[in-house]
Amino acid sequence: MLRIVLSLFCLALPVHLFAAWALDGVGTFRFEPVADGVWVMHGPVEEPNARNHGFMNNPAIIETKAGLVMIDPGSTLEVGRKVIEELQRVSDAPVVAVINTHIHGDHWLANQAVAERWPGVVIYAHPAMLAQAESDRSHAWLELLERATEGHSRGTRIVPPTRPLADGDELTIGSHHFRILASTPSHTDTDIMIHHVESGTVFLGDNAFRGRLGQFDASARIQGNIEALKRAxxxxxxVYVPGHGRSGSADEVASPYLDYLQRLMTAVREGFENDLEDYEIKARLLPEMSAWASWHGFDKFFGKHVNRAFLEVEAEEM
Ligand SMILES: [Zn+2]
Ligand SMILES: [Zn+2]
Known part of the structure; x- marks a missing residue:
């Protein structure tokens, strides 16, 4: 009897109140509203592994009159299919456009799942990403994900973006306006940030991290990342949506990472002028960085960031 009453009760409530994508030992994930007609699925704040199946970014959707615009659908075919299942709980509109914020595979290798579900979808990215999407750089990401997820990413293949978006471009889809900011190189040489005008939401891509630090690859420029965040x-x-971590206000999302990068560059410049080595700069700066010490990956990446900033300052001075 109780079971019948419970199931009748459940039937009376919208299904999306209950359902979510559950990843054992990691958490449950669903699209959450962050502004009118804008939803973000905040991924795990960690690196890819077998438990999270490689899911670690913030896929987002914006509802327009022409259908959904999706930003960064995720990392693998499997993840993309799950993300699509979740988006269909908040909207039954098709995805008509995908925008990829940059070339790191955790953000875009799930393009394949979107193209599989909606073959007519148009995929946009920075011109430098279009040029490199099928290069060794992307194949290295496929291999990294397969290794890190212990095979969960198997079957994932590159479905590259085909339409360029450069700094200053404005895309209009279903009467909604998407303004593009690209201060490259910043996090990489392929980053775009997207300002959705109607909702006042800025998608920062990996120009901002919150609660987690990540790697700067060989194409990055930390000073460029600082300039990009200032523009944003x-x-x-x-609303600001980071590449990793929860969305929120400028003070919650963009400023803390900007502050981190600025302290890093200032300390490294000063140290460089005083003939200090990078490990000496790291030791001096560490006590000042307590606000970020609890962020996932701090111990792994802080030293690498000091080293990276040092090389950047050295190159400037040459
Ligand atoms: Zn990235
Ligand atoms: Zn990322």
């Missing part, structure tokens, strides 16, 4: 803050948007 100048927009005075209502």
């Amino acid at each position: 803050l100048d927009l005075k948007a209502r």
Whole structure:
């Protein structure tokens, strides 16, 4: 009897109140509203592994009159299919466009799942990403994900973006406006940030991390990342969505990472001028960085970031 009453009760409530994508030992994931007509699925704040199946970024959708615009669908075919299942709980509109924020595979290798479900979807990215999407750089990501997820990414293949979006471009889809900011190189040489004008939301890609630090690859420029974040803050948007970590206000999302990068560059410049080595700079700076010490990956990446900033300052001085 109780079971019948419970199932009748459940039937009376919208299904999306219950359902979510559950990853054992990691958490449950669903699209959450962050602004009117804008949802973000905040991924695990960690690196790819077998438990999270490689899911670690923030896929987002924006509802327009022409259908959904999706930003960064995720890392693998399997993850993309799960993300699509979840988005269908909040909207029955098709995805008509995908925007990839940059070339790191955790953000875009799930393009394949979107193209499989909606073959007409148009995929956009920075021109430098279009040029490199099928290069060794992407194949290295496929291999990294397969290794890290212990095979969960198997079957994933590259479905590259085909339409370029450069700094200053404005894309109009279903009467909604998407303004593009690209201050490259920053996190990589392929980053774009997207300002959705109607909702006042800025998608920062990996130009901002929250609660986690990540790697700067060989194409990065930390000073460029600082400039990019300043431009994003100048927009005075209502909502900022980082590449990793929860969305929120400028003070919650963009400023803390900007502060981290600025302290890093300032200390490294000063140290360089005083003929200190990078490990000496690291030791001096460490006590100042307590605000970020609890972020996932701090112990692994802080030293690498000091080293990276040191090389950047050295190159500037040459
Ligand atoms: Zn990245
Ligand atoms: Zn990322």
